[in-house]
Amino acid sequence: PYNSLVCCSDPLSLATFQGNCFGKTTLLGGELPASVISSNKYISGAQGTEEDWSSVDEAIRTALSAENRAAVLLVGPEGSGKTTTLKNMVVDWAKGKRLQSFSHVFYFQFRELNSLQGAFSLESLIQHSHSHTPASVQPLLQKPENVLLLFDGLSEYRHSPDPSVHSLCSDPSQEASVSCLVASLLHGSLLKGAASVVATRPTESLKCLSGTHVEMLGFLKPQRESYFNRFFTDPATAKRALGHMERTVGFYDISTSPRFCWTLCSVYKSLIDSGANLPETLTQLFVEILVHLLHTLSLSKASNRELVLALGRLASHCSLGQCSGSATEQMDSFGLQQFVASVDAFLESDRPVLSFHTQLIQDFILAICWFMDKSTYDGLEKRLEQDRRGSTFLQFFLSGLSEPLQRRPLEILLGEFNRDQIEDFRNWLKSNSEATLQGFSKDEHYRYFHLLHQAQNDSLVKEVITSTRRAISYGELSLQDAVALNYVITCVGGMETLNLYRTRSLSEEVARVLAPAMSLSQVIELADSSLGAAAVQHLASALSRGVIRKLDLSNSSLGDEKLKILCSGLKDCKLHNLKIWPLSVMKVSANCAKLCIVLTPNWRRSSMHFLFSVILYVVQNCALTAASMNALSAALCSNQSPLRKINLMQNHIGDDGMETLFKSLKQQHCKLQSLNVFDNEISGACCAHVKEALMTEHCCLSELDLSVNDVGQEGALQLCQALSQPSCPMEKLGLTRCGLTMPVFKELGSVLKSGTSQLKSLTVGLNDVGDAGVKPLWDALAHPGCLLEELDVEMTGLTDACVEDLCVAIRTSKTLKSVELRNNSLTDASVPALVEVMQDSPNMLELNLKYNDFSEDVFEMMDQCSNIRY
């Protein structure tokens, strides 16, 4: 029965409550809460951090419904929607939509409470403030836990809510001063157990209240989107408007204010309706706003000027913290009394002290007056120099308005601005920009980039930015910074180096904004950074569109997905130096790295270093196939290739891969010296190509390991043909377990004896040719033309029968240093001869006799020679 205390559920009372508002809807003051709610534009502001926000409504509901219910302190800046949130609670409650556990809801505005004189009891206060209340409220207060008290605007309260300065009361019928009643309600001595929500701008008074703090962040992007969709009923217009806003002013803190969104939507709507362009900068936006307001007031040019100058005097005083006196006194002293009907558009005139609807309009008016009539105020010049941060927006506006094109619409309505004043400012801007941009402070650079962006004058930027400071990283930048940076870079037609070193999180938005600047730069420095996939996409398209020659991404973790995206931009670009640290650091998988090789066929024009690091990574980490040999071969052919040595051990490159690889070895530029293709599914079929390459004049391959492949007799004999050529550079050849036969060994013997072979190391183990098979090699070693230093005949089926030839070889050779004889069948009988020959041959560093058929009896004998291993 009492669910109708504040606003009855009948439409008339609800309308009365909603209409019970102060002021009027104004462009700067925002839409009235009642209108917001009834036109279904209410959107709960966000609470929490940007990453982890929840709706304010939810936060309040949680706090109010908790077991140990706490008072809610709803804190947010001007225009963040606190009043609307409170009123929306009341309306929803009255409509039965939520908060139904409360039987009564009372809404108080501190501003109204200020004006109540004399003594009240709680009952009479409620009856006074809430006209729909029944004659006797006493029964309504029987169950305080069912009562919800909403207090709006604590920051405007003239009394102290501090409990220690009042003697708190507890009896609803006891009379006391209003400030005492309020303090008693806030501190729970009166109506103990009732729930309460106090909304306020940040204020000192909060210190003496306890409860759950709910901070209003206002509209983050998702809420802005909802708001625009509700404001512009046409989805296409809403999308266009929102997109424009996000691009031009969405990055300023002010755009989280619902009130600012309202202003912006209203301006956009009228511009869109009239087919005009939307403003690109904050200055342009405020020019539109002021033009709009002045048109609405339809005053004469002289009166417009008078009004703006009067507002300027107020703005000057407020900005210097000198606002004092009552609203009426202020009106008089600044010459506003003649504009009483007009000031609502700019000022919160229902307040005890006049103030501007927003700080921004105050700064804007100040900037205009600075250019119209300097005598309006003192101390501003000093402020420009001293208070660099505080007056950011003022400087923005001064910079924007110093450009004739931008201030033109205002001059039409207000008359000409003072040329000298403008010239002074422009000189200040120019000389300070020039001086600052010679320095090394990133923040200061950005400050002037922002000012230049507001001015929107390309030639000014070109005059000011004559050289860039490569040593400064513009990294770790906000979206707002990105807009300004991109603006100046595009104005000057690109920077040689765009240094974004150590940008810990390059977001999609920032990368999108910076894309034009990136594509105009020759060098992009992004080492030690971290980029999202979407940001890499923008970088990749800048690469393929632009003139970027060098990109440094070292120590910037990419991962598979992002590396693939990046490679898509490498296909057709001017890049020839891409620095990426070892891909293992980049968290790239082997498969992805392989894909990159395939994705970058135009490697010559893309990136050598990148490709090499990919190749080296792939080579070390994954199964290579013939297909990946194309890229590798291409890399080898480059005259810039740093590749001298490749280990492709245990892959699957096969004969096709070998063919591709050795074709590139024939190229003049190929400087490869060492190739390991141990165990790679190769057969003798590829040896023709190997032979051809080795017989080419430029070939410098001096080490080749073909071990554990089915090279076979035919293949090996072809190799021998190449080895016998005087020009053959081969010094170290591995043919372990290659299915070699006696004829092959015979041929190898001839090669070694030929006097032209450069071979110093030959490994032919695990080819089961026996004593007779290996004999040509011993004979060759005894030949003066043989330069061999190392011979490996592990497990070739040798017996004591070979030892005589072996000893002659060791004794005769002038070059031999080591012989590998593991896993053969020598016995104790051979040991004395072997020990003797080793003792007689100081050149011999090692004779490995492990795993032969020796007994322990000969160990002692072998120990006499330290170069024998057994």
Ligand SMILES: *[C@@H]1O[C@H](CO)[C@@H](O)[C@H](O)[C@H]1NC(C)=O
């Ligand atoms: C831009 O700035 C230059 C150099 O300060 C000035 O000469 C020119 O008039 C300005 N152009 C416009 C269109 O405002």
Ligand SMILES: *[C@@H]1O[C@H](CO)[C@@H](O)[C@H](O)[C@H]1NC(C)=O
């Ligand atoms: C590489 O990045 C890591 C993590 O971002 C950082 O801790 C480290 O200092 C960087 N190394 C170099 C040499 O810059």
Ligand SMILES: *[C@@H]1O[C@H](CO)[C@@H](O)[C@H](O)[C@H]1NC(C)=O
């Ligand atoms: C050589 O012999 C040792 C000991 O019998 C054995 O472990 C090793 O596998 C053999 N080496 C080869 C290549 O067969």
